[in-house]
Amino acid sequence: MAELSGEALRGLSRKEALARYRSLELPTTKDEHWRFTDLAGFDPDSFEHVSGSGLGAGPGQTGSLLDLETAGTALASDSGIEIVNAPEGVTFAPLVEHPRLGELVGVEDKFAAHNAALWRNGLLVHVPRGVEVEKPLYVRVTSSGEGCALFWRLLVVAEEGSRFTLIEELNSESLELSAYSNVAAELFVGKAAKLEYVSIQNLSRQTWHFAAHRARVERDAELDWVAGGFGSRNGKTRIQNDLAGPGATSRVTGAYFADGAQHLDYDTFQEHIAPNTTSDFAFKGALRDESSVVWRGMIKVEKDAQRTNGYQVNRNLILSPKARADSIPGLEIEANDVRCTHGATNSPVNRDELFYCMARGLSRGAAERLIVRGFFQDILDRIELEPVREALADVLEARIPAA
Numbered sequence: 001m002a003e004l005s006g007e008a009l010r011g012l013s014r015k016e017a018l019a020r021y022r023s024l025e026l027p028t029t030k031d032e033h034w035r036f037t038d039l040a041g042f043d044p045d046s047f048e049h050v051s052g053s054g055l056g057a058g059p060g061q062t063g064s065l066l067d068l069e070t071a072g073t074a075l076a077s078d079s080g081i082e083i084v085n086a087p088e089g090v091t092f093a094p095l096v097e098h099p100r101l102g103e104l105v106g107v108e109d110k111f112a113a114h115n116a117a118l119w120r121n122g123l124l125v126h127v128p129r130g131v132e133v134e135k136p137l138y139v140r141v142t143s144s145g146e147g148c149a150l151f152w153r154l155l156v157v158a159e160e161g162s163r164f165t166l167i168e169e170l171n172s173e174s175l176e177l178s179a180y181s182n183v184a185a186e187l188f189v190g191k192a193a194k195l196e197y198v199s200i201q202n203l204s205r206q207t208w209h210f211a212a213h214r215a216r217v218e219r220d221a222e223l224d225w226v227a228g229g230f231g232s233r234n235g236k237t238r239i240q241n242d243l244a245g246p247g248a249t250s251r252v253t254g255a256y257f258a259d260g261a262q263h264l265d266y267d268t269f270q271e272h273i274a275p276n277t278t279s280d281f282a283f284k285g286a287l288r289d290e291s292s293v294v295w296r297g298m299i300k301v302e303k304d305a306q307r308t309n310g311y312q313v314n315r316n317l318i319l320s321p322k323a324r325a326d327s328i329p330g331l332e333i334e335a336n337d338v339r340c341t342h343g344a345t346n347s348p349v350n351r352d353e354l355f356y357c358m359a360r361g362l363s364r365g366a367a368e369r370l371i372v373r374g375f376f377q378d379i380l381d382r383i384e385l386e387p388v389r390e391a392l393a394d395v396l397e398a399r400i401p402a403a
Helices: 014-023 110-118 351-359 364-380 386-398
Strands: 007-009 072-077 080-085 091-094 121-127 137-143 148-158 163-172 178-189 194-202 206-217 222-229 234-243 249-258 263-272 278-287 292-301 308-318 324-333 338-348
Touching (some): 014 110, 080 091, 137 178, 148 163, 163 178, 178 222, 222 234, 222 386, 249 386, 263 278, 263 308, 278 364, 292 338, 324 338, 364 386
Parallel strands (some): 148 178, 163 194, 206 234
C-alpha cells in the first residue's frame, strides 16, 4: 500500500502511524482479548486500495436496510464521499482534520494504527450548542471493490445541550465481495447533550471487519447507542463508553445474528470516571449452522466514581448444535458506593416452545422465526426509532430459512 502524505492524528504523521502499524504483530489466540478469534490466514497487507464503482444507494434503495426521512445524507465508499444534503447550522461534511481527531481512538493497537495511517474517507458531524435536529442524519458506507481495503473514519461532536440522531450503515456492494474493512468512530457528547447513534454492520460474508468505537459522555449528557451486527466473515468490534462527567448516562443496545461459518466478536468497555453515572449495556444474539460469537464485557469503576450504576448482559440463542457462543462479563471496581451487575446466558431453542408452535400448523422455519422474534423483543423495545426497530426485526427474522 502506498503511504499517504499529511497529518493523521494529533500531530502524528501518517508515516509514523504506518511505522507503528508495521511494528505491531497481528494478534493471535495467545492474546487474552483474541483468545476466541483466530486471524490465521488473514493478511491485511494483501488488500489494496481499489477504486469502487460508485457511492452506493441511499436510505430505502437497493442494499440498504432502512427506509427513513433524513435531515442530511452522506454516501461513502472506498472511492470517495458525497454529501447529498445537510441541514443548516450543522457541520455535516467530509472529515479532513479536526483538533479532536485521534483523541479517543489513536494508534494503541495494530488495527487502530492501520486506520490512522491509511484512512482516506471520513465524516465530521458537529452540532453546535443548543441545536436540535429533528430528523436523523444518515451515512451509508459501501465496500465496493474486490480485494479492497476500506478505511473509514467518523468524528461526532455534540456540543452542550444539542440533540440529534446519527445513523451509520456499513454494506457491501456484492454479497460475495472479498474485502477488508477498518473503521474508527469517535463520539464526543457534551454537557447536557443527547446523541442517538445507530451503527449497523451488514458487510459481505467474505469481509474481514475491524472496528473501534469510543464515546466520551460529559456532565448530565445522554448517549443512546444501537449496534447491529449481521455481516462480515471474521474480525472484532470494540465499543467503549467513558462516562466522564457527573450525571452522564449511556445505554448501548446490541443485536446480532450469525450463520454459516461467520464469526462475530464484540469487546465492550464501560468506564465510570465521574460520580453519579449510569451505564446499561444489553447484547443479544442468535446463531445458526457452524457460526460462532464471542462477547467480552467489562465495567470499570474508578475510585472517585461513587454512586455509580453499571449494568451489562449478554444472552445468546443457539439454533444449531454446531454453533458456539462465548460470553465473558467482568467487573473492576475501585469505589465502594456502587451498584454494578452483569449476566450472561447461552441456551438452545426451547423444545417445548418449538413443539407448541409446530403443533399449531407452523413450519419449523416459521416457528423458529416466531421464537427468535420473541427472544429479541425486549432488545427491540429499547430502540426508540421505529424505522430502525422495524428494520432490525425484519433482518433478524429473515435469517431463518422458511423451510
